[in-house]
Amino acid sequence: MAGNIESSGATAPRPLAGRTALITPPGTSRMRVIANELKEAGVHVVNFAAGELDVDTSDVIKEAAKAAIDGKRNVYTPTLGLMPLRERIAAQLSERCGTPYTAAEVGVTAGAKQALFNAAMVLLDPGDEVIIPQPYWVTFPTQVEIAGARPVFVDTRETGYRLDVASIERAVTPRTKAIVINSPNNPTGVIYDRDAIVGVAELAVRNDLWIIFDECYSELVRPGHAHTNIVAACPVAKDRTVVVNSFSKSHALTGWRIGYAAGPSRVIKAMENLQGHTTSNPCSIAQYAVIEALRSGGRDFIDDVNRRLDERLDRALAIVHSMNVMGDGIGCAPAEGAFYLFLDIRSTIGKRHGGHIIPNVGALCERILSEAKVAVVPGSAFGDPTGIRLSYAIADEDVTEGLERLRRFFAAVE
Structure with a gap:
């Protein structure tokens, strides 16, 4: 009986599963948490760390x-979403890509993050390699690792944060299983050009690789630039491509959690089986709302969002171009899509601010928050120790005030 078991004293807790060591909090969340704590304490913090629109x-x-x-x-829907929603997404994709998609090739998920996780779990085996351009969105490598595969990074900094097909090709080995492409890119805001997109598609075809194409910011494009969908640019790649998108960014629905994956029907069926044992269907109410958004078009809303972002970007770049550290300018990735500025701050590393040395980008961001009361995300969260990410999808006055604070902060670095 339990009451007769002799206690041998305190014992160490049983270990968790080994895979938990692969899962750490997203690097984008820490600064948001600290910024919110300061705000709750009554401190006026300009929060550039958010990854969502500030509009309703x-x-x-x-x-x-x-x-x-x-x-x-309010009841369960089919695991991969309501059929009318899948049909509308398929019709929209067919029109955009110029090649037919059916509802069987579309699965609705609880945000794009689940679509990406589903893709990793049904496409990757332990020991596989997955090529990911760097800087990358924080969750890409973690999901690859959870699936037992190994991320292989290709640095884009020396090519102006642009996709370089030759560099991607040099990273291909016999173990390579997939390539992840994210355009418009988070964190840089760069839109990969059509030639590079086609080059990657043709590379994947030659080497029999999967393509995971994240285009969650496809509707948020700055004037003079155009987003290229990889299937539209290279239809022959459709049978090896999983397109991932969501309504979070384009329709200001981050909290509603509606995304989707589109790909070969056998891949979508495998995702259905997986999702049936994880979350089951995404939110039913949100699905019905998105059906109506797709039925009515919703173009006016998206156009208005882009107009606001265009104005804010103009205001932001005017200040960023005046920033410098000891006479050296602060570099900035081409801000062509999404709503991010990605600043090259390598000129600050090893220097001092207020008598305190800046050893790395993480320390820099914490000092910016404590001294300038501005929250930004360290580039190390995205695999780049020389950058910081700012979202300009915040109130107009905060864009100006926050960047002026940053300009004064950098001017005091010595």
């Missing part, structure tokens, strides 16, 4: 959600 979603979506609630649409 459209009335069309809100009214559709209310109608779904009133209509008692």
Whole structure:
């Protein structure tokens, strides 16, 4: 009996699964947490660390959600989403890509992050290698590692943060299974050009590789630039490509968690089996709301968002171009899409601010927060120890105030 078991004293807790060592908090979250704590304490912090629009979603979506609630649409849906939603996404993809997609080739997920996780789990085996351009969105390598595969990074800094097909090709080995492409890019804001996209597609075809194509910011493009979908640019790559997208950024729905994966039907079926044992269907109310957004078009809302972002970017770049450290300018990746500025701050490393040495980008960001009361994300979170990411999808006055604070901060580095 349990009462007769003699206690041998305190014992060490049983270890967790080994894979938990691969899973650490996203590097984008720490600065947001600290910034929010300071705000709650009454400190005026300009928060450039967020990865979402500062506008409310459209009335069309809100009214559709209310109608779904009133209509008692509160029950389970099919695992990969309502068929009318999958059909509308397939029709939209078919039009954009110029090649037909069916509902069987589309799966709706709880945000794009789940679509990416599903892709990693159904495509990758332990020991596989996955090529990821660097800087990268924080979750790409972690999901690859959770699947037992190994991320292989290709640095884009020396090519102006642009995709270089020759560098990608040099990274291919007999173990390479997939390439992850994210355009418009988070964190840099760069849109990869059509020739590079086609080059990667042709490389994948030659080497029998999967392509995971994350285009979550495809609707958020600055004037003079154009987003290229890899299937539209190279239709022959469709049978080896998983396109990942969401409504989080384009429709200001980050909290509603509706994304999707589009790819070969056998891949989507495998995702359905996996999702059936993890989350099951995404939120039913959000699905009905997105159906209405797709039915009505929603172009006015997206166009208005882009106009706001265009104005903020102009204001931001005017200040960024005046920043310098001991006479050296602060570099900036080409801000062509999404809503990020990615600054090259290598000129600050090893220097001092207020008598304190700056040993690395993490320390720099913490000092910027403590002294300038500005929250930014260290580039180390994205695999780049020489950069910082700022989101300009915040209030107009905060864009100006925050960047002026940064300009004064950098001017005091010696």
